Amino acid sequence: MADEAPFQFLHNEVIQYIYKTAESGETENGRNITRLENMGFRVGQGLIERLTKDTARFKDELDIMKFICKDFWTCVFKKQIDNLRTNHQGIYVLQDNKFRLLSQLSAGNQYMEHAPKYLAFSCGLVRGGLSNLGVKSIVTAEVSVMPACKFQVMIQKM
Amino acid sequence: MADEAPFQFLHNEVIQYIYKTAESGETENGRNITRLENMGFRVGQGLIERLTKDTARFKDELDIMKFICKDFWTCVFKKQIDNLRTNHQGIYVLQDNKFRLLSQLSAGNQYMEHAPKYLAFSCGLVRGGLSNLGVKSIVTAEVSVMPACKFQVMIQKM
Numbered sequence: 001m002a003d004e005a006p007f008q009f010l011h012n013e014v015i016q017y018i019y020k021t022a023e024s025g026e027t028e029n030g031r032n033i034t035r036l037e038n039m040g041f042r043v044g045q046g047l048i049e050r051l052t053k054d055t056a057r058f059k060d061e062l063d064i065m066k067f068i069c070k071d072f073w074t075c076v077f078k079k080q081i082d083n084l085r086t087n088h089q090g091i092y093v094l095q096d097n098k099f100r101l102l103s104q105l106s107a108g109n110q111y112m113e114h115a116p117k118y119l120a121f122s123c124g125l126v127r128g129g130l131s132n133l134g135v136k137s138i139v140t141a142e143v144s145v146m147p148a149c150k151f152q153v154m155i156q157k158m
Numbered sequence: 159m160a161d162e163a164p165f166q167f168l169h170n171e172v173i174q175y176i177y178k179t180a181e182s183g184e185t186e187n188g189r190n191i192t193r194l195e196n197m198g199f200r201v202g203q204g205l206i207e208r209l210t211k212d213t214a215r216f217k218d219e220l221d222i223m224k225f226i227c228k229d230f231w232t233c234v235f236k237k238q239i240d241n242l243r244t245n246h247q248g249i250y251v252l253q254d255n256k257f258r259l260l261s262q263l264s265a266g267n268q269y270m271e272h273a274p275k276y277l278a279f280s281c282g283l284v285r286g287g288l289s290n291l292g293v294k295s296i297v298t299a300e301v302s303v304m305p306a307c308k309f310q311v312m313i314q315k316m
Contacts, residue, residue, distance in 0.1 A: 005208055006234045007165045009201040014172055017197060021179065039175060043167040050163055076164045 004078045004100060011101060014039065015117050033120045040124025041131070048129040051075060061155065064133050065092050072129055077101075090155035094126075095148070102147035115143045126151060162236045162258060169259060172197065173275050191278045198282025199289070206287040209233060219313065222291050223250050230287055235259075248313035252284075253306070260305035273301045284309060 018035055022028050051071055058064045069081035073096075083095040101118050105111050119141040127139045136156040143149045176193055180186050209229055216222045227239035231254075241253040259276050263269050277299040285297045294314040301307045 003161075003233075004164075005205055006162075006201065007168060009204045010165060010168055010172070010197075012204075013197045013200055014168070014175075017172075017176075017193070035175070039168075039171045042171055043164065046167045046170075047163055075161075 004076075007076070008100060008104070011121060012104070014121070019117070033116060036117065036120035037124035037127075040121035040126075041128035042124075043121075044125040044128025044130075045132045046128075047075060047125075048072060048132045052133070058133065061090075061135065062086065064130065064135060065094075065153070068126060068129055069094055076125065090157065092153040092155075094151040094153065096151075097148045099147050099149045102143065102149060105146060111146070112143065115146075115149075116141075119143070119149065123151065126153060162234075165234070166258060166262070169279060170262070172279070177275070191274060194275065194278035195282035195285075198279035198284075199286035200282075201279075202283040202286025202288075203290045204286075205233060205283075206230060206290045210291070216291065219248075219293065220244065222288065222293060223252075223311070226284060226287055227252055234283065248315065250311040250313075252309040252311065254309075255306045257305050257307045260301065260307060263304060269304070270301065273304075273307075274299075277301070277307065281309065284311060 015036065018032050022032055052067075055067070055071075058067065065084060065086070069084050073079065073081050077096070077100045079096075079098070079100070081094045082097045083093075085093045085095075099122075101122060102115065105114065105118065123139040123141050127137055130137045130139075130153070136158060138154045138156065139151060140154075141149055141151045173194065176190050180190055210225075213225070213229075216225065223242060223244070227242050231237065231239050235254070235258045237254075237256070237258070239252045240255045241251075243251045243253075257280075259280060260273065263272065263276065281297040281299050285295055288295045288297075288311070294316060296312045296314065297309060298312075299307055299309045
């Protein structure tokens with residue numbers, strides 16, 4: 001329980017710092033999301049490099065996605081992705097039924113509007129991890145009922 | 159090894175973000191250090207609250223310091239402080255012979271000037287942890303040989 005706490009608390013502080021130092025307004029909110037996403041991207045790049053140092057070569061895209069759902073997710077969030085689905089045409093949906101970075105937020109609907117800023121970093125995390133494995137992607141996230149959430153990965157064919 | 163990696167990478171990104179968004183210059187460097195220290199303070203406050211939830215009451219100041227050196231340090235850095243000394247008059251020196259947030263830096267002297275920004279967050283961490291246990295302090299850090307470092311805690315009598 002306390003294992004991932006330093007990361008969680010730091011993540012919260014980063015969100016607060018970015019939002020506090022920036023100007024307010026619609027455009028700025030978008031920019032803050034991008035900042036968080038970029039930060040996640042670089043962390044994801046670094047992490048995947050360390051995690052795959054001694055792993056065998058990946059067979060295919062699905063094999064890579066499974067690695068993200070298991071090893072990568074466990075490293076950051078101390079649990080695996082609960083469900084992975086794909087249309088076999090480059091779209092993957094990763095469902096986490098108890099996403100750690102949302103578990104501090106109350107489940108009320110009034111907090112739903114804050115969800116995007118708690119998800120941006122992790123979208124970047126996945127995109128960065130995949131990018132370092134040679135897979136270019138667009139990653140988005142949505143919350144249906146807190147603290148469950150879905151990450152949608154769209155692979156960009158090169 | 160990979161266990162504390164997400165925290166480490168995020169910590170590095172935070173330093174880079176803070177230094178990148180701020181203006182350059184002497185004063186600004188001081189301000190960035192303060193920002194990092196404050197961020198650490200709040201993370202320390204949150205962490206200690208979670209860690210001490212089910213612990214027995216502390217006997218005295220030394221007992222608190224031991225908790226910081228063992229449980230608190232292990233939670234964040236996956237190792238204990240290697241050496242704790244005190245003059246029994248409110249000064250404590252915590253030595254970590256292989257401080258994780260410095261272990262990515264090369265040991266050359268030319269990198270010594272960058273050490274303060276890698277230590278500020280952790281100084282705040284200790285100060286925040288102590289503060290939530292009712293101990294007001296000033297925490298500074300110094301590096302003699304990388305990646306070993308010493309944190310000096312001066313208790314402020316109230």
